[in-house]
Amino acid sequence: MPEFKQSIDFDNATGILFLFFLIVIVAFGIFNTVSMSVLERSNEFGICLAIGFKNKDLVLIVLFEVIFIALIGILFGNFLGFLFNYYLVKNPINLGGKYIAVYEEFGFEPKFTSSLKPRIFINTTLSMLFISIVFSLFPLYKLYKLEPLKGIRFT
Numbered sequence: 001m002p003e004f005k006q007s008i009d010f011d012n013a014t015g016i017l018f019l020f021f022l023i024v025i026v027a028f029g030i031f032n033t034v035s036m037s038v039l040e041r042s043n044e045f046g047i048c049l050a051i052g053f054k055n056k057d058l059v060l061i062v063l064f065e066v067i068f069i070a071l072i073g074i075l076f077g078n079f080l081g082f083l084f085n086y087y088l089v090k091n092p093i094n095l096g097g098k099y100i101a102v103y104e105e106f107g108f109e110p111k112f113t114s115s116l117k118p119r120i121f122i123n124t125t126l127s128m129l130f131i132s133i134v135f136s137l138f139p140l141y142k143l144y145k146l147e148p149l150k151g152i153r154f155t
Contacts, residue, residue, distance in 0.1 A: 004106055023127070023131065026128070026131065027131050027134075027135045028135075030066075030070075030131065030132050030135045030136065031135040031136070031138070031139070034062070034066055034135070034136040034139045034140075035138075035139045037062070037065070037139070038062060038139045038140070038142060038143050039139075042146065042150075042151045042154040043151060043152060043154060045058055045143060045146055045151045046146065046147075046148050046149065046150065046151020046152035046153070046154065047148075047151070047152060049146065049147070049148035049151060050148040050149075050152060055143065055144045055145075055146065056144065058143055058144075058146075059140050059143055059144050062136075062139075062140060062143060063133075063136065063140060066132055066133065066136045067129070067132070067133070069132075070128065070129055070132035070133075071129070073128070074124075074125050074128050074129065077124075077128075078121050078124070078125060081121070081124075082116070082121070084114075085114040085115065085116055086116060088112070088113060088114035089113060089114050089115070089116055092111040092112055092113040092114075093111065093112040093113075094110065094111055095110040095111065095112070096110075
């Protein structure tokens with residue numbers, strides 16, 4: 001039984017490592033998207049600053065854009081994730097061959113099932129929203145420091 005617990009612990013650790021890599025990839029994707037959005041619109045932002053907008057107003061506009069886009073992605077991802085997990089709850093993956101004996105030896109059903117616990121969806125939603133906001137802070141800071149003439153000349 002200690003070997004089985006050790007293999008479960010190893011599986012949990014690799015799952016956490018895989019999740020960490022996915023979060024890093026998503027975070028840099030968000031950073032890249034917001035950076036390019038701010039960079040490509042530097043000219044427009046410079047014009048807005050020249051006609052009287054305040055930097056903090058532009059930062060708030062872009063921050064609301066980031067939050068809105070993140071919420072759309074989160075809702076879409078939660079919807080697809082719910083559908084996929086619902087299917088797996090109703091139709092678990094049955095293991096065959098030599099795995100049946102191994103699973104039954106340790107008192108488990110030879111099936112892969114999923115979960116529809118709300119905690120999973122809530123944690124994912126909050127963490128993705130947090131990551132979206134945190135990784136958009138540097139481009140927003142660059143926008144906050146933008147000067148009108150530098151923004152207009154930037155092409």
